[in-house]
Amino acid sequence: MQVSARGEYAVRIAVTLATGHPRTISASALAAAQALPRKFAEVILGDLRRAHLVDSVRGVEGGYRLARDPGDVSVGEVLRAVDGPLSEVRGRRPEETSYEGAAVNLPRLWVAARAAVRSVFDEVSLAQAATGDFPVRIAELTAADDAWMPR
Amino acid sequence: MQVSARGEYAVRIAVTLATGHPRTISASALAAAQALPRKFAEVILGDLRRAHLVDSVRGVEGGYRLARDPGDVSVGEVLRAVDGPLSEVRGRRPEETSYEGAAVNLPRLWVAARAAVRSVFDEVSLAQAATGDFPVRIAELTAADDAWMPR
DNA sequence: AGCATATCCTATCGATCAAGTAGGATTCAA
DNA sequence: TTGAATCCTACTTGATCGATAGGATATGCT
Numbered sequence: 001m002q003v004s005a006r007g008e009y010a011v012r013i014a015v016t017l018a019t020g021h022p023r024t025i026s027a028s029a030l031a032a033a034q035a036l037p038r039k040f041a042e043v044i045l046g047d048l049r050r051a052h053l054v055d056s057v058r059g060v061e062g063g064y065r066l067a068r069d070p071g072d073v074s075v076g077e078v079l080r081a082v083d084g085p086l087s088e089v090r091g092r093r094p095e096e097t098s099y100e101g102a103a104v105n106l107p108r109l110w111v112a113a114r115a116a117v118r119s120v121f122d123e124v125s126l127a128q129a130a131t132g133d134f135p136v137r138i139a140e141l142t143a144a145d146d147a148w149m150p151r
Numbered sequence: 152m153q154v155s156a157r158g159e160y161a162v163r164i165a166v167t168l169a170t171g172h173p174r175t176i177s178a179s180a181l182a183a184a185q186a187l188p189r190k191f192a193e194v195i196l197g198d199l200r201r202a203h204l205v206d207s208v209r210g211v212e213g214g215y216r217l218a219r220d221p222g223d224v225s226v227g228e229v230l231r232a233v234d235g236p237l238s239e240v241r242g243r244r245p246e247e248t249s250y251e252g253a254a255v256n257l258p259r260l261w262v263a264a265r266a267a268v269r270s271v272f273d274e275v276s277l278a279q280a281a282t283g284d285f286p287v288r289i290a291e292l293t294a295a296d297d298a299w300m301p302r
Numbered sequence: 303a304g305c306a307t308a309t310c311c312t313a314t315c316g317a318t319c320a321a322g323t324a325g326g327a328t329t330c331a332a
Numbered sequence: 333t334t335g336a337a338t339c340c341t342a343c344t345t346g347a348t349c350g351a352t353a354g355g356a357t358a359t360g361c362t
Binding site: 117142151 | 259270
């Protein structure tokens with residue numbers, strides 16, 4: 001589960017938009033609020049706009065706002081908009097893999113891993129990510145303190 | 152959750168070793184069994200050896216075998232041996248992230264996502280991956296047929 | 303009209319990494 | 333001694349990531 005810089009930035013921008021919702025916020029204000037390169041933030045906001053996750057307003061007093069309610073947009077949608085699919089195995093979707101011999105059962109494993117990732121990113125909204133008010137299932141995942149240990 | 156070619160190859164090699172355990176199998180036999188480039192397979196087997204997951208025997212009749220019982224080695228260990236950590240956010244471990252403003256709660260989200268990934272890859276052994284006899288929790292993740300749909 | 307402030311578009315860049323290849327040195331059993 | 337295997341170093345090739353540059357276009361205010 002590698003989240004790229006683009007992905008991380010996109011989520012940070014999105015939760016910032018969520019807390020300001022429904023006001024529009026300019027790219028430079030967003031970049032300043034999260035200490036990101038402004039130009040790069042613009043590129044990312046372009047991706048989010050093309051995915052119809054944000055609306056943009058041009059001109060003075062312009063900026064960006066979430067296209068839908070913050071409680072209605074999942075973190076997974078944001079990540080998919082800027083990086084591709086949440087889960088890939090050697091560049092393919094998990095269900096597209098296929099093997100011979102001892103490896104025949106691996107597609108089920110890849111699909112299970114994807115389902116696990118989805119069960120986090122697709123079940124947390126921007127509103128929840130902003131407030132820290134995560135669903136119980138998610139909160140439980142972070143409760144065990146070995147969840148916070150590198151491995 | 153991106154699994155690289157190295158990662159995929161490593162798991163395929165590992166389950167092949169698991170089914171043949173405890174016989175030693177040569178790199179070319181492994182490469183042939185899974186239709187991988189032989190030289191690349193050698194590189195990967197070198198990684199697995201340095202991680203002490205496989206032992207190697209040189210010379211004629213040499214080859215590779217699992218260093219531990221197939222029921223005792225997890226898929227996660229294999230993946231970590233060839234790619235790095237299972238989960239990273241912008242090149243950092245989830246627990247090392249830290250944000251200001253609206254993004255303050257994101258580290259918990261990253262940690263939850265990592266826990267979800269671990270709950271699959273660290274809970275499935277090579278023996279289980281080879282036989283397809285997954286733990287109930289994992290099997291449940293693949294039961295819903297929308298787990299098999301792209302999103 | 304003119305100006306300031308935005309978004310938006312195209313292009314480029316350097317560094318890094320992924321995937322795979324090449325060639326040969328070394329080890330070991332028969 | 334020979335053949336088959338691991339092991340080591342180096343290299344290549346292409347793609348991708350994380351930006352940056354420069355300006356065209358839209359909008360509101362005075």
